[in-house]
Amino acid sequence: MSLGNEVEPFRAAVHEAVDHLVDHWRALADERLPVEPLRAPGATAAALPAEPPEQGEPLDRILQDTWDTVVPGLVHWQHPAFLAYYPTSNSPASVLAELVTAGLGVQGMMWATGPAATELEQVVTDWLAQALGLPGHFLHTSGNGGGVIQDSASSAVLVAVVAALHRASHGRWRGHGTEGRYRLYRTDEANSCVAKAARVAGLGESAAVPTLPGTARMDPEALRGRIAADRRDGAVPAIVVATVGTTNTCAVDPLAEIGRICREEGVWLHVDAAYAGSAALCPEHRWLNDGVEAADSYAVNAHKWMRTGTPCNVMWTADRRSLTEAMSVSPAYLRNDATDAGHVVDYRDWQIPLGRPMRALKLWYVMRAHGLTGLRDAIRHDVRMAALLAELVAGEAGFHLVAHQLGLVVFRLDTDLRTREVAESLAGDPAVALTASAVDGRQVLRAALGSPLLTEATVHRVWHTIRGHARSGGPAPAAAGAR
Numbered sequence: 001m002s003l004g005n006e007v008e009p010f011r012a013a014v015h016e017a018v019d020h021l022v023d024h025w026r027a028l029a030d031e032r033l034p035v036e037p038l039r040a041p042g043a044t045a046a047a048l049p050a051e052p053p054e055q056g057e058p059l060d061r062i063l064q065d066t067w068d069t070v071v072p073g074l075v076h077w078q079h080p081a082f083l084a085y086y087p088t089s090n091s092p093a094s095v096l097a098e099l100v101t102a103g104l105g106v107q108g109m110m111w112a113t114g115p116a117a118t119e120l121e122q123v124v125t126d127w128l129a130q131a132l133g134l135p136g137h138f139l140h141t142s143g144n145g146g147g148v149i150q151d152s153a154s155s156a157v158l159v160a161v162v163a164a165l166h167r168a169s170h171g172r173w174r175g176h177g178t179e180g181r182y183r184l185y186r187t188d189e190a191n192s193c194v195a196k197a198a199r200v201a202g203l204g205e206s207a208a209v210p211t212l213p214g215t216a217r218m219d220p221e222a223l224r225g226r227i228a229a230d231r232r233d234g235a236v237p238a239i240v241v242a243t244v245g246t247t248n249t250c251a252v253d254p255l256a257e258i259g260r261i262c263r264e265e266g267v268w269l270h271v272d273a274a275y276a277g278s279a280a281l282c283p284e285h286r287w288l289n290d291g292v293e294a295a296d297s298y299a300v301n302a303h304k305w306m307r308t309g310t311p312c313n314v315m316w317t318a319d320r321r322s323l324t325e326a327m328s329v330s331p332a333y334l335r336n337d338a339t340d341a342g343h344v345v346d347y348r349d350w351q352i353p354l355g356r357p358m359r360a361l362k363l364w365y366v367m368r369a370h371g372l373t374g375l376r377d378a379i380r381h382d383v384r385m386a387a388l389l390a391e392l393v394a395g396e397a398g399f400h401l402v403a404h405q406l407g408l409v410v411f412r413l414d415t416d417l418r419t420r421e422v423a424e425s426l427a428g429d430p431a432v433a434l435t436a437s438a439v440d441g442r443q444v445l446r447a448a449l450g451s452p453l454l455t456e457a458t459v460h461r462v463w464h465t466i467r468g469h470a471r472s473g474g475p476a477p478a479a480a481g482a483r
């Protein structure tokens with residue numbers, strides 16, 4: 001970095017970038033921008049030079065090109081009418097932290113390479129565990145447990161699987177691999193990342209545990225039966241992945257019963273609370289985690305519903321030894337006195353990659369800037385907005401409410417054909433983004449409310465748009481005329 005030539009243009013460009021961002025957020029809030037681009041595949045690539053620049057270019061030109069060429073081709077996840085998948089909500093505090101983190105440029109793979117980065121992460125994950133009402137044995141201060149910031153819920157599941165394999169095999173797995181012996185249990189409602197983690201860890205595919213009749217929740221007795229059958233076949237049950245807030249319908253697995261079975265059987269229990277876990281900030285939603293005391297690990301995506309930009313998954317374990325023993329590899333070039341003395345946390349042993357940025361600053365900024373009260377208010381607002389949408393859906397002839405939990409509203413029309421038609425029509429409307437899916441073999445539409453810019457007016461506008469598509473096979477006149 002040349003302080004003479006690079007730093008002052010950077011200072012100016014950062015001011016300009018912030019102006020662009022604030023204007024962008026205002027345009028999203030006023031719905032002056034569509035949620036999704038109406039661009040054919042390849043349009044953005046065609047607008048970019050095929051060759052890299054030989055000479056350096058000024059930052060302000062690169063910044064302007066971002067807005068002219070890239071931003072128009074983006075799906076705007078922060079748009080108030082972005083109701084697809086689950087949200088990834090952001091905030092100015094989070095953006096500021098990302099800038100400062102990048103500027104400090106720390107690589108915090110071990111305590112020795114970033115002492116304050118590591119200790120801040122220990123403190124903020126302990127803060128968040130307390131704020132969510134999680135058991136004390138997940139805290140670093142407990143001695144056996146602790147939290148770590150991963151990039152994604154997918155990584156958290158994979159790390160849990162690896163720790164479970166280590167524990168179930170009494171360490172044998174490290175030298176011998178999986179040998180086709182170990183089993184992972186999940187339902188078909190678990191996120192796709194669970195099946196992927198099983199594959200990546202060498203466990204292969206296994207039959208899903210059935211759900212309780214008429215629900216999307218794991219059937220504990222069926223789980224018990226599967227574990228017993230696998231033991232009879234000589235397999236080793238290693239891990240159950242339960243979900244608090246499934247992706248499709250936000251169903252909550254019965255943790256207490258599952259946890260009891262895991263304890264009796266000595267099987268690792270990982271709880272994937274990627275979306276719904278944030279709601280436990282509010283005491284009235286803490287029932288979601290009933291039974292979590294028996295979990296060996298638990299993870300929530302702060303980047304979904306906690307005003308923290310992606311990536312920021314927070315994972316806790318009650319058994320950090322299994323995790324670090326499974327993961328640690330210590331060549332000479334990573335040895336240092338602090339590690340050898342055993343008094344510090346080296347986060348390289350809590351994750352798959354070796355290197356990592358300073359991850360904790362973002363969560364620290366967000367928790368301080370919003371306070372728990374601000375984060376709770378945001379969740380309560382979205383839950384109220386979802387209740388409003390659910391009420392509008394339930395009161396409309398020809399519409400059927402399929403599921404409504406927290407910020408998620410799942411609905412269908414009278415027939416699968418009608419639902420599909422409306423889903424296709426909505427997919428061509430850039431003013432709203434929903435997700436088409438299937439529940440119990442029937443077509444549905446999912447609306448997940450959680451944009452930081454969501455207002456009651458947006459909910460009414462979105463509902464008007466959906467109804468317009470259902471009535472005419474196209475956007476409602478007022479909604480279409482608005483853009």
Ligand SMILES: Cc1ncc(COP(=O)(O)O)c(C=O)c1O
Nearest residue numbers: 086152153154191245246247274
């Ligand atoms: C329940 C659940 N688990 C895991 C994931 C995957 O999250 P990530 O993209 O952070 O891996 C999702 C994504 O929506 C989810 O809903």
